[in-house]
Amino acid sequence: MENSILIGGFGGQGVMIFGQLLCYTAAETTDKYVTYFPSYSMEKRGGTANCYVTISDEPIGAPKAEMTDYVVALNSLAMNKFVNNVYSGGTMFINSSVCTEKPDRADITFVEVPASDVAREIGDSRVTNLCMIGAFIAYTDMLPPEKVLATAFKKLGAKHPEFNALNEAAFKKGMEIGRAAKAKKA
Amino acid sequence: MENSILIGGFGGQGVMIFGQLLCYTAAETTDKYVTYFPSYSMEKRGGTANCYVTISDEPIGAPKAEMTDYVVALNSLAMNKFVNNVYSGGTMFINSSVCTEKPDRADITFVEVPASDVAREIGDSRVTNLCMIGAFIAYTDMLPPEKVLATAFKKLGAKHPEFNALNEAAFKKGMEIGRAAKAKKA
Amino acid sequence: MPKIEIEAEYCKSCLYCVEACPKKVIGTTSAVNSKGYQYAVAINPDACVGCAICATVCPDAAIEVYK
Amino acid sequence: MPKIEIEAEYCKSCLYCVEACPKKVIGTTSAVNSKGYQYAVAINPDACVGCAICATVCPDAAIEVYK
Amino acid sequence: MEKIYSRPIGLKKNINGYCPGCLHSAAGKLIMSVLEEFDLLERCTQVDGVGCSANNHTSMDVDSIGSPHGRPCAVASAVKRISPETIVYTYQGDGDLASIGLAETMMAANRGDNITVFFINNANYGMTGGQMAPTTLMDMKTSTTPYGRHAQEHGYPMHMCEVLNALTAPSYIARVTCIDAANMRKARAAVKEAFQHQLDGKGFSFVEFVSNCPTNWGLSPIESLKFIKEKMLPEYPLGEFRNR
Amino acid sequence: MEKIYSRPIGLKKNINGYCPGCLHSAAGKLIMSVLEEFDLLERCTQVDGVGCSANNHTSMDVDSIGSPHGRPCAVASAVKRISPETIVYTYQGDGDLASIGLAETMMAANRGDNITVFFINNANYGMTGGQMAPTTLMDMKTSTTPYGRHAQEHGYPMHMCEVLNALTAPSYIARVTCIDAANMRKARAAVKEAFQHQLDGKGFSFVEFVSNCPTNWGLSPIESLKFIKEKMLPEYPLGEFRNR
Amino acid sequence: MEKVFMKGNEAIAEAAIRAGCRFFAGYPITPQNEIPEYMSRRMPQPDVRGVYLQGESETASAAMLYGAGATGIRAMTSSSSCGIALMSEAIAWMAGACLPVVICNMVRGGPGIGSIQPAQQDYFMATKASGNGGFRMLVFAPSTIQEAVDMMYRAFDLAQKYMNPVYILSDGFTGAMMEPVVLPEMRSDEFLAAERKKNEAWAATGRKGAARSHQIGAGQRPGFPRAPLEQKNKADWEMYESWKVNEVEYENYKTEDAELIITSYGVSARIARSAVDMLRKEGYKVGMIRPIKVHPFPEIAYEQLDYNKLRGILSVEMSIPPLFYYDVEAVVRKRTPIATCLRSGGEIIERSAIIEAAKKLYGDK
Amino acid sequence: MEKVFMKGNEAIAEAAIRAGCRFFAGYPITPQNEIPEYMSRRMPQPDVRGVYLQGESETASAAMLYGAGATGIRAMTSSSSCGIALMSEAIAWMAGACLPVVICNMVRGGPGIGSIQPAQQDYFMATKASGNGGFRMLVFAPSTIQEAVDMMYRAFDLAQKYMNPVYILSDGFTGAMMEPVVLPEMRSDEFLAAERKKNEAWAATGRKGAARSHQIGAGQRPGFPRAPLEQKNKADWEMYESWKVNEVEYENYKTEDAELIITSYGVSARIARSAVDMLRKEGYKVGMIRPIKVHPFPEIAYEQLDYNKLRGILSVEMSIPPLFYYDVEAVVRKRTPIATCLRSGGEIIERSAIIEAAKKLYGDK
Ligand SMILES: Cc1ncc(C[n+]2csc(CCOP(=O)(O)OP(=O)(O)O)c2C)c(N)n1
Ligand SMILES: Cc1ncc(C[n+]2csc(CCOP(=O)(O)OP(=O)(O)O)c2C)c(N)n1
Ligand code: SF4
Ligand code: SF4
């Protein structure tokens, strides 16, 4: 089994952290092969940023998959840019707070997560990505949620423990949304 | 017919000028092919300097001949270094004022020219090379003497006309010596 | 009456103008531009005196001032 | 009696010592060393007072001084 | 109603690639504004350094030459000598101008080439992620001075205006900043003066902008201005160092 | 009878490759003499520039590193940091140190690397045949300024001591010459002081020798000393610029 | 050994340190900034006690590396493409002076500043001419982070063995990606001290009573008396020839029964390998030859092919114009058709494109 | 036209000026100093009115050349070996930015500083990798001063035609020697002004009312809108492929009935030619293939040989390890034995050695 995920958004939206949390968790808690590949534009901020994650039972040949099973779009730019990178039958997670016009593709599933709104409610726009991860994990069951959250505590909370509570809240809220979407689909 | 000449001495002894005077004269007054190749050591002065001249009826392939018809040695270092570069049957011109021990080679002719002494008599050590040229031309008949002298006037006298008389004197004295050596040989 | 015009698409939300305006004319709303920046707007336009301080400090030349 | 020793092989005939010596001890002859330099010699050795000026200025460290 | 402050026409109608609050944008705005005032937009060539300054060519509508890292002054010297009627200026970061390009910068200054040099001093290598630059402040942490800049290991901040002032040829040397409206006006005056020197054929003119890098400093834009004021300016005093 | 002036033992028993009367030899003699006095001949590494200075390694019997042209200071900084117990010094001409290697020289100085730099300023590129150097005097003809050095085209002579003095880190900066016995003694004192700074761990020490190039100047050795006195020294005043 | 999930650049830096690298000089350039950054953190730590020195440029950094090499310490630099180009003169000096240093190029798009994205456009610069004078180096081309780490570790020993710079030809992809990796053990201080001691026979850190003073310089073999340059050139040539016997390194992947060979190196080969797997699944008899060192080029790998059986060779690289291709062409000697599958300028080669090109060359199954 | 007896370096400089070169930047290095020195004298003269600019280094000189190229003027630099290596980054930029400049390398011994004496050790640096990113140039390899002069003259036109730097791969021998030479005519001011005018379509000297502002930079084609780097790489590749058809230049010398081919380029070929003559006199059927441009390599010359008739090929160059040899090997494809006759490090190849090696390979007459 090979799962490939492409995560895209603005620089600064936590795209890279999203990918890395998945990877660290998979690498440190499973026997799977894992690769992570980031891709920046020239600008440091304001530009687009995206990353590729592959989690597989076999050695991974192409860490930057052209077509992926999942795309996570944190903004509409990424959504429109990458909508055709999802395999037919695959799933696209969109930050529905900012992605207003859903693209036209009937052969994939869209999971809408109002992550920016959730983050605003929680009180810090920086937890948008944690909400998306929660939704992603709950929907895909790709990794054990508690392990992912533990990784988040370890990697993000080390320097700023004050974020742990916010991150956890966002993650949990995301999971709810993801679970609901999954239930709806089934 | 191809004539190859190797001229060697200390930097500053006028080795390069010797070669160039032959070349300019040949190039500007005959239809022959002419090449000149200088070879310096790293030092600017005090080091050894030598140059290769080839004057030929055919296009010249190797401007730096390994073996030459003539070697002109302005000091003993050059004499000893290049004595084996003369073809058997060839001729070596040596500045006998400073080259005291003639090397041991029976198959070549040595023409001894006390050029430094001549120059000292004339009153300027810088005309040593002109004396050697005079001897060389008189002995070999390679180029018309008046043409060579004219070239010397043109190239060396342009900036320093006061040298013309000294150069001429040295050249003429050299010719005498060269003619005598030739007469002796014949 | 003096007024400012902020071109939302050029604004990167540095908030220099917000900080600089002596009359507290400028602020932000929840609106974002196409690059995702919560751009500055004249939330208090009537207070503007046309001093052009905001435009002067705006690094991205997003503000033009009329008087 | 003070004296200088000039190592002919190190001398390049710059004549700095000749110029510098207050007692005109040093000069050249027609002799040349293996590199062709007309090296300096103490042509007037008895005048030497051992001030070492010649050795001090000799760039090529060809002169040693005894006193 | 009259427009009393306009966007310079030399700026393209797009958002440039600089980070929010980055004063690179401010310097660029001033340069475009002065070129417009002098009616030089059609007569100038901008020589960009490698660094965040490379963003200029996406936003400025003037002839431009992107140069090998550190070499803008050499490039500009050649362009100016070949085409004296062109107003030639370089736009360079501190890594570009004061580190890899130090020899090129100083030799153009020493030759007195009739070019104008804009130097954006943000105390680090912005584009590559905030490494130590010659201009990094003492004790400042950067991605290659993780334990801070220390005199024993890294020496002291480099003061380009002062160093250039040790040369004979330069005709105008000034240090400015863009942290507030008053300073923006002074900075604009310096840019104007520098171009005037070139127009007058006086030789090398140089304007250093004490700038910021909110992204790599890890500060908000507003905080970064405060940092300039409190930390950068004491190390890099503003003023005109030379005006012949 | 006592030997009161000896050839330094660091000099090999051969004739070096410098031209007659070239004061490169004099500088080398002084350095060897001071290293001998400090008993450092076995503890030092000489980093040679490319230029006539490359002659040093045929005549000096100390560990040495021939460096890419202009880079001795970078090479020396690395050697010193790796091996702090070694006394590391560079020996460079003006083309090497002040032109192609200007950035490396200044950055080592700015880092305050604990090395000693000897700079032989002979106002031209000696080894390659006398081209213009940054230090060439005004109006001086060289093989690449056949019509003379002119301010408009070539700028002004570069004063390395003064430029380095604009930096914070260097601990010793001096300019000396070897044109006569008195100056030779002063020059030797400066070399000594410079090494003392390194021994004391004070950082970057720098000694400029105002030197000659009789060969490319087209002057006899004696005339070349006169030229130094009359033309070079007014442009390059001798003295200690810094001594911390 | 424990697996750690690490970024390629950081894994490379750590591997170098574990191999004994105690000096690093470099200058920032994407996509390898994490190497100097990691070094700046790691070198001062108590288990390393090495020197990190940020050069004022690549020219200076390479000169610093040259100086470090002259002290006999294990030393390296890293950069990318145009930064490496700037080091050309100094690299030639290091090869000329026989210094045992390691140079790492995390290649990006070119020519010139090109793009900050990964590419393989420096193949010739690495294998044929990294500077003037016709010298050569062993050139490693890692395909995964694990391989990069293992190569870094060996590189220092080989540099020391041959007294010649060793070159790591990697790319921005391998540097920027993350992957679990097993790091090699840390070389002991004793081992490193002993190695350094050996180098004192030629290192230029003060004569310390040696019979002769030591001179380091391009064209000179450290520890040997000055000799004509040509003699040194000849000794180098002999060494290069010996590499063709002793240092060839390549991988055959599913080549036994292959009717089509894909050949590729570095990151492209990683992607090509998965293309081979997919093609195999579809029943295509495809294999891969992957040079592990790209210099010396593994001619033997292509010599061992049964050209009667082959439908062709597909040469895959992230460079337009192709470069690696010409080395393949030279050894294949028209015995079978060669096709290329290429990307360039920072674009990553797609597995699908490789598969497509392979099928086309394969013809009917 | 009148013959003048001139030094190679000066003849090259004068030929460049007559071809229209109006900008020269360079830095002193033996054995090419007479080129910048000549330029410094000549550029200010009233019939030239060009710009001579002494760079503070080769890096700066190459950057100046880059700037000059960006103005659309005819411009060149010259240097030697390690100096050219220092220009690598900037040369890659010039190729990346499609600037029509001329670069002249008067090769000396290497690697690194090597020796100031002539050599041919930069063959790979010139033909395969003069910088990063896999770009190529037309590379002329003159064999005599006359040929160097004629090539210089043509080089500027070809640079302009292809909008790509042109490289002259000469050597210290050709630069330092003197020989009578016929200089080409001086390009008229009108011609040059017209050429410059054409270049205003892309030159960056101030917009002057152009529809778009002009941007010069590595990876961009002057006068064209910004495009992905890969697209530029592809266009370059196409150009290089077109050279293989349109720009191949070589000489066959007495090859018709030859049973042994000597192959060589540049100064070595000059010496080899006289070896051919001497061997012919002794009755050996020997001929020579001499690439006149060494890039594109004249594969066709070796393709036209009748390998059944050949006893072998002798590859002659002043480089150890050999470099040119590998290009020959690649095109000969083992169809006949290849032997080498080599010198290096500043030693000049001897005619006698060539003759001896040829006889050995020839076997019985
Ligand atoms: C030869 C070379 N070396 C390194 C780089 C990588 N690089 C890109 S931008 C940059 C420097 C950025 O710093 P600075 O000049 O201070 O400008 P800033 O981005 O801070 O404005 C560097 C080193 C390069 N492009 N070329
Ligand atoms: C990279 C490089 N460029 C150029 C040269 C040629 N070169 C040899 S010595 C020298 C400079 C000599 O001048 P300087 O440094 O002033 O020393 P001097 O000979 O006058 O003592 C130059 C440019 C070189 N060897 N390497
Ligand atoms: S013009 Fe003055 S008052 Fe009006 S918004 Fe701007 S800063 Fe405020
Ligand atoms: S200063 Fe300009 S960019 Fe910044 S917030 Fe105000 S309008 Fe936006």
Ligand code: SF4
């Ligand atoms: S990285 Fe720093 S210097 Fe570069 S644009 Fe962003 S804030 Fe400005």
Ligand code: SF4
């Ligand atoms: S060329 Fe000049 S600097 Fe060099 S050794 Fe001779 S006199 Fe001295």
